[in-house]
Amino acid sequence: MDCLFSVTALCLMFDGWSDDHNAPHFLGIRAAIIADNWSSMVVTLSCKPCPQDAAGISEHVASELSDLGLTPDVLKDKLVLTTHDGASVMFKTSRPLNSKYPQHCCSHSLHLLLNGQKLSRSIELIASCRGSIV
Numbered sequence: 001m002d003c004l005f006s007v008t009a010l011c012l013m014f015d016g017w018s019d020d021h022n023a024p025h026f027l028g029i030r031a032a033i034i035a036d037n038w039s040s041m042v043v044t045l046s047c048k049p050c051p052q053d054a055a056g057i058s059e060h061v062a063s064e065l066s067d068l069g070l071t072p073d074v075l076k077d078k079l080v081l082t083t084h085d086g087a088s089v090m091f092k093t094s095r096p097l098n099s100k101y102p103q104h105c106c107s108h109s110l111h112l113l114l115n116g117q118k119l120s121r122s123i124e125l126i127a128s129c130r131g132s133i134v
Contacts, residue, residue, distance in 0.1 A: 003041060004070060007033045009079040012097065013042075013105070014061070014090055016052070024049035027057060029064055032083075054092035061093055 004010065011032040018025040028047040034040050045068060050060035065075070080097050084090035086104035094102035 003033060003035055004031060004043070004068070005074065006036065007078065009033070009081065010075075011081040011083060012061075012065075012099070014057075014082065014084040014093060015105075016050075016057070016085070016087075016090070018052070025052045026050065027060060029061060052089070054089045057089060057093045058096050062096065 013028075013030040013032060015028045015030075016025060026047060027050040029045045030042055031045055032040065032042045046064040048060075048064070050057055062072075065071070075097065080099050082090075082094040082097060082099040082102045083105050084094070084102070086109065091102055
């Protein structure tokens, strides 16, 4: 975990979920960095039950990061980016971390695209996009 302190930029990734049977809400927190030798690394920082509201998630994330030594004083000297499912609660969670560029996870966005429409329409849309890039 020492590598998290030596980098100038840190991408925090959040993923929250719960099952359909009123089970607790869980939040996974991961960090992606590029080390001094240009190698990339993704580290799972936490995966624990937490509240589902923005204030509760923000407090949970701050507590988990502080437990690892990533206090607000340490983070203020880093470029902090956040990646998540794009839910408004996750954007609200990114604000107290001073995330400069909160963004949607590309894999999650693709999953929503493919499952939110009829598959044939999604394939047509992707083919249309591919044709406009050429």
